[in-house]
Amino acid sequence: MDAKTYIESGILELYVAGALSEKENQEVYEMMKQHPEVLQEILEIESAVIKLTESVAPTQNITHFNTIKSKLNLEGGTESKIIDISKPRYNWVTYTGWAASIVLAGGLLWTLNLNDVLKSDIKIAETQQELLEIQIEKSKINLNEANNLISVLRDNNISQIPLAGQGNFEQTYAKVYWDKAKQRIFLDAQGLPEPPEGKVYQVWSLTLAPLTPTSLGTIENFTSDENKIFEIENANQSQAFGITLEPAGGSKTPTMEQLYTLGIVKS
Structure with missing residues (x-):
């Protein structure tokens, strides 16, 4: 399969998502070594995932914060909101426990998003290291081939x-x-x-x-x-x-x- 068809097949997105088998991961790795454009596509997919995560996470945190404010009657405005303390529907312990649960859930969501970003950063770093190793190895091979060819061209018996x-x-x-x-x-x-x-x-x-x-x-x-x-x-x-x-x-x-x-x- 040529590099263009391989890129358009959607297998690189599954590779970045960690949804491939060990054999399929090895096939992707071999394609990266043979086709630099495949490796570049993987880096671009990973970069897009990070940007998407960064753009979504803050919005989710704000949404949860606003929900907490609404439930606790802390929304700003010109009209004051008075809670009738003579006939409370819930006591302050109930409100505090409920709010703490939401804050904890929001914190967990933020932590998960942060972990995803860190994992993506690590994977990009590993991929870039693999690319560097491939380039170094390719340079060594090209140098050996060049020296070998030069010796052939200079040999009078050739x-x-x-x-x-x-x-x-x-x-x-x-x-x-x-x-x-x-x-x-x-x-x-x-x-x-x-x-x-x-x-x-x-x-x-x-x-x-x-x-x-x-x-x-x-x-x-x-x-x-x-x-x-x-x-x-x-x-x-x-x-x-x-x-x-x-x-x-x-x-x-x-x-x-x-x-x-x-x-x-x-x-």
Whole structure:
């Protein structure tokens, strides 16, 4: 499920309310790690809950206070209100006990509201800490990937194979960095457009005589990967590399009508 659909599903509101199971909470946490917009939506929901609580609590306290004043005949006004002490309906002990009960109820309500605000503040702080930890971990991973790629680009034993656009896709391009010693390639796919929904790019190793394609797998995370650089295992004696657009899950043989790029390894 994409981030937009996930946000609109209403599951984040249930997460903030604490109404999800442990498994569902874990699913939300995984979505937060993968999609910053999901985490931002959670923070906005929690902030809205706090603002709503703050706006409602004072009104409720005033309402209870006014009710107490009304019951005790303490409402202000120009006309004085006299209680007939010769025939009292209730004695002062009854009034005091009744009023104390209302004050206590109002105090409990205020305490509950305060506890809700404190719990929301704690949850926001925990979520922000999780976001910071995710960002730090992501920075470490990006730094390691960058250092790894730099070492590959500077290695004279690494073969560079440009892949040119083909047929109706002549504007596309890609580049393969082949590390034969470690039997892997680094595919720079920055020149490929976003695949349509239900489609994936599939990478092929080719031998030319006779023409034999061997699948190196599909790029499932093409859209979410910002750098568009993918490390792929390749133990083949490749003479060329190609990229086709295939149905989700990939194909056994390349769809030549959807051949986006092709490049021959120079001997």
